[in-house]
Structure formats: C-alpha cells, structure tokens
Amino acid sequence: MARDAKFTLRHDLMRGFAGALVKSDLQAQRFASVGVGNITVTGELRFDQPIPPALVAAAQSLRPHLAGERPVITFASAVEGEDELYLDGIAQALRHPARPFIVYVPRKPERFDEVASMLSSRGFRFLRRSQSLGAALTAESLPSPLWGGDGGGGPGQDILLGDSLGEMYFYIALADRVVTGGGFTPHGAHNIIEPLALQRPVIVGPEIHTIEYPAVEAIAAGVCLRVPTAEALAAALTDWPGPGPDTIRAFFAAHSGATARTLAALPTQKFSSEIFGPTSR
Template identity: 55%
Template sequence: MLYLKRRGRKDPLYAQKLSERFGRYRRDVSNPVWVHAVSLGEMRSATPLIRALLAQGETILTTHFTPAGRREAEREFAEEIAAGKVQTVWVPFEYGFTYRRFLKHFAPKYGLVMEIEIWPRMIMACRKQGTPLFMCNAQYPLKSFEKDQKGLGLRAALVAGFAGGFVKSEGQKSRFSAVGMRNIHVTGELRFDQPIPQHHLKAAAACRNALSKGRPSFTLTSVVEGEDALYIDMIRQTDGVLFTYVPRAPERFDEVAQMLETAGLRYARRSDLLDDDLGLNKPAPDIDVLLGDSLGEMYFYLGLCDRAIVGGGFVPKGAHNVIEPLALKKPVVVGPHIWTIEYPATEAIAAGVCQLVPDEAALRAEVRAPTPVTDTQITSFYDSHAGGVARTLAAIPNALGR
C-alpha cells in the first residue's frame, strides 16, 4: 500500500480502485479467458491473441499491476469493454484470500500469464480451485535459468506448478522442461503478429520531412533509467541526425526533458508540437530531439526513423522489444544486455537485421555509419517467425486435454 501511495504521486491511477487489489470487483464478464499482462510490454504481446480469442466468441478478463498495462488494454479494447466482451482489472495482491475471491468471482475458464511472471499464491490458488494456469509467450532467460539451478530452486519448483506453457522456442522448451514443467507447446513469439496501426504510419509520413529536414533519423525506444547519460552524450556528439527519444515509463517524461534541457540540446515535446491526431499544430522548429512523451504511439515514433535503437540494452536489466521496428522494416541496434530478449534477438543478430554494439563508442560509430541492411533481409526474417497466434490457438485445446 505504501508502494502504491508513493507511485500514485506520479501516476494517480496506481492509487485508484484499490478494492480490486484485495479481490473485490464488479462483474462485467463471467467465465472468461483470463489474460494476466502485468505491464505495457506484456499487454502489447497479448493483444493479437486476445483479438483472436474474441473472434472465437470468448469473453476476456485482463489483469494488470501497472497503469501502463491497464491503460493500453483500455485503449486497445475500448469498444469491446463497452460491449461487455472485455473487462480490465488490477491483479489481486499476493495473498491466498484475495485470489480465492478473484477466482470465485470470475470463474475463469483458464488463465494465460504473459511472459514469465511467477506469483506463488496465484499458482497455488489456481491449482486448488482447478483453474488451469498456463505461461503464455513464455521465455526462461538463461540468466534466470542458471540462477534457479542453484540454492533451494524455489522459483524453479513454482514453474512446475503451472498447468503447462506456450513457449517461444525449442530452446525455451528445454529449459522449462528441465525444471519440471510439463504440457509444453512451442508456439513462437506473439509480438510478430501484432497489429500495426496504419493511422500512426500515415501521421508519421505526413510530418517526417518537416521534423527531420532531410537528415537521417533514429528513434530510441523504451529508454530506461540509467541509460540517459549515455544516449544524451551520444546525441551531443552526433551532428546532422534527428533523434526521437521515447522513455519507457511515463513518470520519467519530465525528468528526461530536464536532462535534454541541461545538455543544451534543441528539443521539442510531442505534447507541445503535435495535436491529438499526431499532426503538427505549429511550424516544425529546428530540433535535435523529439521527446516522445506519450503512451501507445510507438509505431508513430518508429515511422519517423530510418533505424531504431532499442532501450534497456545498456543496463543489466536488459533490452526491450526489437520486433516492433522490424515489423516496419527498420533495422535495429541494441546494447550488450540482451538476455531479456534472447529470442528473437539472437536470431535477428544472426540474420543481420539487428546490430549488437558493446559500448558507447560502438554505438556512435553505428549511428554515424550504419551497417547496410536490406528490406529483403528483414522481410525474410520476419516472415519466418510470424504465426504465433495461430499456433497458440491450435495448442490451447491440446493443452487443456480437449
């Protein structure tokens, strides 16, 4: 509660609808398919699968821990929420009684936990209630896997408590199997099937030249705390390039703006420069940086660039999604810490569509003289990894024993 109160000072949604955190909800859907997408990235990966489940006639309940995930669900499925086909709520606090209330209230058919979220009470309550709970779009990063082989191995034991898993690759299957998970199905990466909002691309095309003024353009996506000094220093030392700078967390927008100001960079905020429809509401100024201070508009920001630099790779917590830029045929640059996106980053690097740079000097060199990448390379790589939604839909009945 103290954590939520503190976070609520920057984002009031953290401190709203607190009764849901204790397992008390209104009921808009009954006997739904439950999708747990803790935050923004997980929600985006879940979106194409949810669309496919809705097309099969299912009702959907999504649970989240962060406002970013909840807002994305409410934005993406606004029509379905209004029609009573989708409901979004906070996931309960990690107590047995909260999950008993949650499961009794909604009686979900089964649960899909996106990526690798492991909550002991959630797992145990579902087993006791008889609610099948699966990992979905799951990966078991090597760093976590090796750590779990040591000591008491408690997390590994909890992994075995799931009813099964829909995992990204054969390599991931072998890791999950090694810690005792059964009923594992290789379904690929759902993000390859994400819908692309065409109005974002049209808006980007309409204002790209006005902003770049003929310069090469890079978009820095999902930049996390701890990387800003490196990226801002790189921007200061790079002439003749437009950078679009998109922090991952909305509570950091003002902080990053101040950093750009202090660095003496010419910048403009998306909220000042563009209207609600992503059109320029004033003549484009001469800027070095467009600060992307909005949520849910990543494809617009990517539409402005020639290449993307994916954030997170220069801190130990690890890099974020490389798939969105590749979907738009934008070559990708990542820092050295890619353990969080081992699949598909390793495959993308091998295919030559993603460049791994070990340090700031290598990053500057790649920006100044980008490695050649063709649209054909990216298309071939992307097409070979798409189809995760169809494979997951086909695997669900088998996983349930139907």
C-alpha cells in the same frame, strides 16, 4: 533453468506441469532439462500484434516537416540510467556529416520533464511532441520547415522529445533505425518486435536477457545489432550499414504466426483436458 537442477523441490515442481507452450527452441531445451514434458514451441505472440495504420501514416506525413532529408534515429523506451550515455552518442552523431534527426522517447511519462531538462541543459535544440504537434499528429503548429530549408545543415531543431503515450509506432515509423532502451542497465532491453514490424533495423545494448527471444535470433539474422559499450553505440548510430527492409521482412515473417500455433496446440496438447476439463462434442 538447468542451473536450478540442484534445487530438488523446484525440479519436482516443474515436473508437475502437464506441459508448456514456449517461445523458442532454446526455451524448450531449458524446460526439458528440468523435467517438463509435452513441450510445444509456439513463438512470440507480439509478432502478431496489429500495427495502427493512422500512426504510420502520420509519421510519413510529418517526417519531411521534422527532418527534411536528414536520416532519422529513434531512441525507443530510454530508461533511467541510460540518458547520459545516449545523449553523448547523440552529440557525436550530430557532428557527423549526415547530422541525423533524433527522436527520443523516454520509457516512463514521469520522466518526460526530467529528460526535457537534460536536453536543455546540454544545449540540444529540441521540441516536445506534447507542445508542437496537435492531438491528430499534424504539422499545423510546427515552424515550417524545422530543418532550415536545406535538408540538412541549416538552423533548426535536432531532437523530437516523444513525451506522449500510446504513440510508439508513430515514433518508430519516423525512423530509419531504432535504438531500443534498457540494454545498458541491469534490467535489460525492451521490445525489439515493434521496430522489426516496420522493417526498421534495431540497435540494443549488451543486456538482452529480458528479450532473449527474439533478440538472439535477430542478431544472428543481422536485423539487430548488439553493441557492448557506449563507444560502440555512438559509432553504430551513423556507421552501421544495417540490413535492407526485405531482410527484416523475411525475418519477421519467419517468426510470425504464434497466435495460430498457440490456438492449434491447445486442443491437441494432452494437458488440455486437465486445464479446461473434458470437451463436449
């Protein structure tokens, strides 16, 4: 916002705000630099969002049927323009001795069939969530076991295409680590809070302006890895050691509580009466 200081009308407009509730210290500095006063850092409300226990339980139940003993990597919210890059990385990862099982979740439902065609054209062995798992997320319709009975190198499927809505926590809970999509496009990376909520380390591409908070803090804490290139991503899929769950849990706890801080700030902020009117007692 400091770059806008030369725009005096905008500067005057910002000074007209009675105050601001912001996510981070960095954002507070930016608002202050253009004349906003009465700033309170409350954090990110999404750190307080509830986790659907049924989706997590379904993942715990289904993972042995899907992956055996293979590690699992989830690509969450993959966006148009990234697929070829990601699929190259997946192909390399599948040549690794660990041969991870991949969960691939496109960002938009209108891309489900398109991505399925991409996977098929490149010769990946995959199944679609919509065709292979029932509405209750059970293993009843799965060939059992998918991984060929040896926990790793036998014949079977390598990718689950997450072609459903409202089940992101299921896909994330299946994983040992998560790649959050968007970071290899100018539009920027998507939410990393959901993986961190389940103590999953996160990998993102270079474009993180959309999630500056908490990405900057997560990268500094070692719970998120920012990779600059496709080559670095491919290596990180199997070679990044990642943090332990206790480290992620501590980071998440340190950044939770935004809801309570926001509610606490509203009555005490001097702009409260300007927005909501006088409070009767």
